[in-house]
Amino acid sequence: MDAVTARTGTATAGQGVAEDPRAGVPFVDTPTRVSPRDARELSRRFFDRLAVLEEGTPEHQYVRNTLIEMNLSLVRYAASRFRGRGDATEDIVQVGTIGLIKAIDRFELSREVEFTSFAVPCIVGEIKRFFRDTSWAVHVPRRLQEARVELARATDELQTRLGRMPTTRELSQLMSLSEEEVVEARKASNCYTSASLDAALASESGADGESLLADFIGVEEPALELVEDFHSLAPLIAALEPREQRILHLRFVEERTQAEIGRELGISQMHVSRLISRVVRRLRTGLLGPDLA
The missing domain is CATH 1.10.1740.10 (RNA polymerase sigma factor, region 2, helix turn helix motif)
Structure with a gap:
């Protein structure tokens, strides 16, 4: 005290x-x-x-x-x-x-x-x-986080008992899970850690200079830039007259020919061509500005 x-x-x-x-x-x-x-x-x-x-x-x-x-x-x-x-x-x-x-x-x-x-x-x-x-590099559902721990324990137990790496079927029987769930848990384990895309990779040949992980994975997606263009175009298209919107839809969504559009709207193919050129020019100016259009 x-x-x-x-x-x-x-x-x-x-x-x-x-x-x-x-x-x-x-x-x-x-x-x-x-x-x-x-x-x-x-x-x-x-x-x-x-x-x-x-x-x-x-x-x-x-x-x-x-x-x-x-x-x-x-x-x-x-x-x-x-x-x-x-x-x-x-x-x-x-x-x-x-x-x-x-x-x-x-x-x-x-x-x-x-x-x-x-x-x-x-x-x-x-x-x-x-x-x-x-601690997970990529967020995964709680059930998969728990399955990852169970998978590690089951793998160690079976490897000790069998003297080899267990098969998916053997793991599913021990864990009382389907084989699909075992495969899913294995995939989830890959999300626990990650490597930076800017991580330097050592050259096997010992040559000078460093290579980045980003240089070896992934491909460029040309269509990705279109997403921003579509968002920018949306308000410009919404401001067009209904007939102009209809012509653009028939030409670029349904991919109709100018002659087919003319027949549907009751105008000549030449008039359709002029209307499309005028609308596209207006959209380009609104998107890029008058100096770049």
């Missing part, structure tokens, strides 16, 4: 820890410096008080915040299990703190379990969700 007293305020002889008049709980001067052992002792009293305070009041907020700060050591303990995952430790601690807050809001003394036993799984679960939702 001496350690608790030293960290939680002044106390007169024989009276134990001084009470905080704001909330009817022990006064904690620096909650983050309370030892884990003292935090367990104090947390019981704070939870007992938290249960009777009205939510939203300054007293309730004080008790809740003090509980969070006193138990941050649980977050640091849980975060230490995830070192080496590539994410900054402070990011993991921040996520774990969310798990601690959820545990405090859900904990009930009537459970008759230590708060630490309840809180640590909540904190670890929150951190695992963080990795599951953010």
Whole structure:
């Protein structure tokens, strides 16, 4: 109790820890410096008080915040299990703190379990969700993320048992999934990590100079530039007269000949040609401007 007293305020002889008049709980001067052992002792009293305070009041907020700060050591303990995952430790601690807050809001003394036993799984679960939702290079459905883990375990088990790589059918039988679902899980595994298109590739011949990954994958799609043109043309076409819109539709969508269009509209083929040329010229000017049209 001496350690608790030293960290939680002044106390007169024989009276134990001084009470905080704001909330009817022990006064904690620096909650983050309370030892884990003292935090367990104090947390019981704070939870007992938290249960009777009205939510939203300054007293309730004080008790809740003090509980969070006193138990941050649980977050640091849980975060230490995830070192080496590539994410900054402070990011993991921040996520774990969310798990601690959820545990405090859900904990009930009537459970008759230590708060630490309840809180640590909540904190670890929150951190695992963080990795599951953010570590994938490409977002895939949750069921496929979970199937990937099951696939890895099943593959290791069967490889050890059979002494070779298992077949898709053998994996599907062990995992109680269809062969199509196993194949889908394998494809999803490829989405976990990715390489930058700007990644440099070493030359096999040892020649000077670097090649980029982008130089070897994908092809140029000429029609891709048309997408922007179509969006730009849409308001220009909408501003045409109905007959002009009809002529463009017959010529460039239904691919009718000028003679066929003339017969349908009751005009000569020559007139159709002049109308098309005039409309196309107007659209080109609206798209490119008068200097480039």
